Amino acid sequence: MKAPENLFKKRLLAGESLHGLWLSMASPVASEALSLVGFDWLLFDTEHAAVDLAGVQPLLQAAAVGTAQAVLRPAWNDKVLIKRALDMGAQTLLIPFVENAEEAAAAVAATRYPPHGIRGVAGATRASRFGLTSDYFAVADREIAVLVQIETTSALERLEEIAAVPGVDGVFIGPSDLSASMGFLGAAGKQEVQDVLKQTAARIIAAGKAPGILATNAADARRYLDWGYRFVSGAVDLGLLLRAAQGVLADVKA
Numbered sequence: 001m002k003a004p005e006n007l008f009k010k011r012l013l014a015g016e017s018l019h020g021l022w023l024s025m026a027s028p029v030a031s032e033a034l035s036l037v038g039f040d041w042l043l044f045d046t047e048h049a050a051v052d053l054a055g056v057q058p059l060l061q062a063a064a065v066g067t068a069q070a071v072l073r074p075a076w077n078d079k080v081l082i083k084r085a086l087d088m089g090a091q092t093l094l095i096p097f098v099e100n101a102e103e104a105a106a107a108v109a110a111t112r113y114p115p116h117g118i119r120g121v122a123g124a125t126r127a128s129r130f131g132l133t134s135d136y137f138a139v140a141d142r143e144i145a146v147l148v149q150i151e152t153t154s155a156l157e158r159l160e161e162i163a164a165v166p167g168v169d170g171v172f173i174g175p176s177d178l179s180a181s182m183g184f185l186g187a188a189g190k191q192e193v194q195d196v197l198k199q200t201a202a203r204i205i206a207a208g209k210a211p212g213i214l215a216t217n218a219a220d221a222r223r224y225l226d227w228g229y230r231f232v233s234g235a236v237d238l239g240l241l242l243r244a245a246q247g248v249l250a251d252v253k254a
């Protein structure tokens, strides 16, 4: 049996735009159902969601049923959290709060086996199909995608040096944290923030890496895609549920 190919990485590096959905409910049922909708990727958040790593493996198993590739955000840029996420079979990681090239390089090193990095070696993990694959150790490094998240104005100043780190496949912007860092907490839609988001996409592209971003609705997602962002989350699961529920309540009461 061959180790799984990382289709997210393959398609991103081939220049495709990949449409995603941000999941924070940590529900295996939602994960399975939403993976069948046709999205290219689903983001599983463990930074701000009420889930620890033991709850992540069922989410990945559920997502594998459909078309969507799993992207996992560890709670922090931490070599142990990264190692455990990789062992569970996550091949694409979104690393939060990367401030400089050293932190980006540390994130990449945490995903690579020696001599290229410091990832610990385990034989029978979900990543290697429980040891049944013949080539996992040979291809593991190549099949892992590292997306680094820039969340502050100081990181933005160092964007080019962060993007230049070998092994960084994409640079992701979290509009909430970036707008807060710019002094506009809770106001990512403000023109000053939107102008920066537009310029940032161009800078990431000029640096030779794929830009990604979180949108919470389709109109924002389309605008970001127009600006050049190539892995864009079009909504958040909880937001979708609440908007639909509010709509039903309003319709029923009308």
Ligand SMILES: O=C(O)C(=O)C[C@H](O)[C@@H](O)CO
Binding pocket: 022, 024, 045, 048, 151, 173, 174, 175, 176, 177, 178, 214, 236
């Ligand atoms: O800054 C952001 O935007 C993010 O990092 C996403 C947030 O954590 C949150 O809005 C996800 O639900």
